[in-house]
Amino acid sequence: MNDMLLEVRGLSKSFGALRACDGIDFDVREGETHAVIGPNGAGKTTFISQLSGDLRPDQGSIRFAGQDVTPLRAPARAKKGFARSFQITSIYREFTALDNVALAIQAHAGHSFRFWKPARSEPALRDPARQYLDGVGLGERANALAANLSHGEQRQLEVAMALATKPRLLLLDEPVAGMGTEESQRMVTLLDSLKGRQTMILVEHDMDAVFSLADRISVLVYGRIIATGAPLDIRANTEVRQAYLGEDS
Amino acid sequence: MRAHAQLIFWAVLVAALALLPPVVGVLHEPFYVELVRRVMIFAIAAASLNLILGYGGLVSFGHAAYLGIGGYAVGILSFYGMNSGWLQWPVAIGASALVALAIGAVSIRASGMYFIMITLAFTQMLYYLGISIEEFGGDDGMRIKTRSQFSGLIDLADPVASYYLVLVLMFGTIYLVHRIARSRFGMVLRAAKSNEARSRAIGFSPYSYRLCAFTIAGALCGLAGALLANHTAYITPDFMHWTRSGEIMFMVILGGVASSAGPLLGALVLLVFETLLAGWTEHWQVILGPLLVLSVIFFRTGLAGIIPGAGDE
Numbered sequence: 001m002n003d004m005l006l007e008v009r010g011l012s013k014s015f016g017a018l019r020a021c022d023g024i025d026f027d028v029r030e031g032e033t034h035a036v037i038g039p040n041g042a043g044k045t046t047f048i049s050q051l052s053g054d055l056r057p058d059q060g061s062i063r064f065a066g067q068d069v070t071p072l073r074a075p076a077r078a079k080k081g082f083a084r085s086f087q088i089t090s091i092y093r094e095f096t097a098l099d100n101v102a103l104a105i106q107a108h109a110g111h112s113f114r115f116w117k118p119a120r121s122e123p124a125l126r127d128p129a130r131q132y133l134d135g136v137g138l139g140e141r142a143n144a145l146a147a148n149l150s151h152g153e154q155r156q157l158e159v160a161m162a163l164a165t166k167p168r169l170l171l172l173d174e175p176v177a178g179m180g181t182e183e184s185q186r187m188v189t190l191l192d193s194l195k196g197r198q199t200m201i202l203v204e205h206d207m208d209a210v211f212s213l214a215d216r217i218s219v220l221v222y223g224r225i226i227a228t229g230a231p232l233d234i235r236a237n238t239e240v241r242q243a244y245l246g247e248d249s
Numbered sequence: 250m251r252a253h254a255q256l257i258f259w260a261v262l263v264a265a266l267a268l269l270p271p272v273v274g275v276l277h278e279p280f281y282v283e284l285v286r287r288v289m290i291f292a293i294a295a296a297s298l299n300l301i302l303g304y305g306g307l308v309s310f311g312h313a314a315y316l317g318i319g320g321y322a323v324g325i326l327s328f329y330g331m332n333s334g335w336l337q338w339p340v341a342i343g344a345s346a347l348v349a350l351a352i353g354a355v356s357i358r359a360s361g362m363y364f365i366m367i368t369l370a371f372t373q374m375l376y377y378l379g380i381s382i383e384e385f386g387g388d389d390g391m392r393i394k395t396r397s398q399f400s401g402l403i404d405l406a407d408p409v410a411s412y413y414l415v416l417v418l419m420f421g422t423i424y425l426v427h428r429i430a431r432s433r434f435g436m437v438l439r440a441a442k443s444n445e446a447r448s449r450a451i452g453f454s455p456y457s458y459r460l461c462a463f464t465i466a467g468a469l470c471g472l473a474g475a476l477l478a479n480h481t482a483y484i485t486p487d488f489m490h491w492t493r494s495g496e497i498m499f500m501v502i503l504g505g506v507a508s509s510a511g512p513l514l515g516a517l518v519l520l521v522f523e524t525l526l527a528g529w530t531e532h533w534q535v536i537l538g539p540l541l542v543l544s545v546i547f548f549r550t551g552l553a554g555i556i557p558g559a560g561d562e
């Protein structure tokens with residue numbers, strides 16, 4: 001049990017009468033890429049938002065690295081080692097790409113009650129930020145305004161920001177959604193390069209991406225996890241095929 | 250190129266303001282020294298509001314409260330015979346900071362419209378408090394018999410000396426806000442304005458940074474209040490009237506939010522226009538109001554965005 005980085009038990013969240021997450025049990029091992037698939041409206045984003053601390057669960061518990069983090073809000077969870085990308089890209093559009101990542105570095109470099117020195121000329125923030133931008137292939141776009149990046153570049157930037165916080169667990173909500181084939185290929189290559197080094201939960205619709213990246217897959221349907229297993233088992237699972245994959249094949 | 254234009258802009262601005270008293274002295278027009286001193290005091294108030302409104306996205310509709318607290322701190326201490334500026338001004342700044350801390354603590358968690366209403370409500374409370382205390386003149390306000398004393402170093406009753414003091418403090422405030430906005434603290438503030446969910450997701454809790462900025466802004470505006478009391482030698486609850494808060498906000502927006510020169514440009518244009526129109530017709534507010542609304546709609550970047558060298562970065 002002790003190699004579990006994340007242990008979720010009985011997680012439930014309702015919006016009015018709608019049970020978006022209904023008693024979810026879920027584990028992530030250290031180093032694992034655990035994909036979550038399921039049809040639209042299954043509750044995947046709601047699940048991720050409860051892990052990141054953006055949404056409060058109605059019931060259930062979240063243990064992270066052996067510690068109960070259920071009461072913690074998003075900033076506190078980020079400090080513990082959670083980082084996320086949002087299904088709808090969430091970046092600082094009015095800032096440059098480099099500023100975006102430097103802010104993520106700054107968020108984990110002690111308190112920010114420093115009022116005098118210009119943050120943009122601090123090598124302690126800018127140098128590592130540049131490395132993370134290089135790491136996702138955005139090195140040449142460092143000084144571009146984030147709003148002016150292409151959709152694919154913005155998603156890469158968001159991943160760079162998440163990585164710059166040196167997370168223990170990376171939560172990715174549909175990282176290749178809405179991308180062209182070339183862009184999405186670049187993202188899959190990036191995620192593949194992280195695989196093994198970076199523990200990840202990957203919510204994704206693109207089945208090729210999921211089956212190539214995931215160590216384990218959980219299938220979420222109407223707020224419940226109906227199966228968890230290795231990619232081959234999930235492919236073979238008839239219940240899963242009926243509930244979900246059936247639409248694809 | 251850009252940096253060059255900025256240098257010229259600021260050099261011209263500093264030179265023009267510094268040379269104004271001797272020039273209008275020659276022309277025997279002391280009125281302009283008074284007017285521009287008032288402009289610069291309001292530029293301090295607007296620069297302080299710009300820190301939270303422009304950089305922080307906190308639309309405070311109660312910033313005149315700190316003009317009032319700063320002004321009343323000077324007036325009340327003077328009423329009790331304590332005329333030392335070394336005492337009065339720190340009290341003006343400190344009391345404004347404390348009240349801002351309290352108001353901010355209550356209001357900052359509220360978002361959008363609620364934040365505007367709460368800040369407005371608190372300032373209205375202070376306004377009615379000012380009206381209700383007869384001892385300090387109530388509705389009519391109170392004359393300040395002796396201006397703040399600084400051990401004989403400077404005589405604030407001398408219009409030119411006090412002009413230069415205000416000038417130095419104004420550029421000091423503008424520079425301070427400029428530095429803060431670019432520091433780590435300022436980056437957190439601006440990032441939270443840009444995208445709060447993203448800030449929280451990378452580990453920032455915007456609340457404490459916003460509260461701190463709100464307190465600093467209150468303190469700086471308290472200084473403007475102390476200067477205004479010395480400028481008019483009179484304090485009245487009108488310092489805190491909601492239209493005053495609106496004026497300061499208009500200065501920031503007209504000048505250009507989140508720009509260093511904006512508050513000064515906004516204060517200059519608004520107060521000069523007000524004065525010109527008031528000399529021309531009694532109904533100047535009827536003309537000024539729509540002009541302001543149009544200017545906000547058509548120059549989204551404000552004056553700082555259209556004057557070469559006045560913009561930032």
Ligand SMILES: Nc1ncnc2c1ncn2[C@@H]1O[C@H](COP(=O)(O)OP(=O)(O)O)[C@@H](O)[C@H]1O
Binds near residue numbers: 039041044
């Ligand atoms: N804030 C909300 N308020 C009300 N209903 C919501 C909210 N967020 C999500 N839902 C509903 O909860 C269900 C699950 O949504 P979501 O988690 O976004 O699904 P998925 O990410 O799997 O597509 C959907 O039916 C959605 O309409």
Ligand SMILES: [Mg+2]
Binds near residue numbers: 045087
């Ligand atoms: Mg979703």
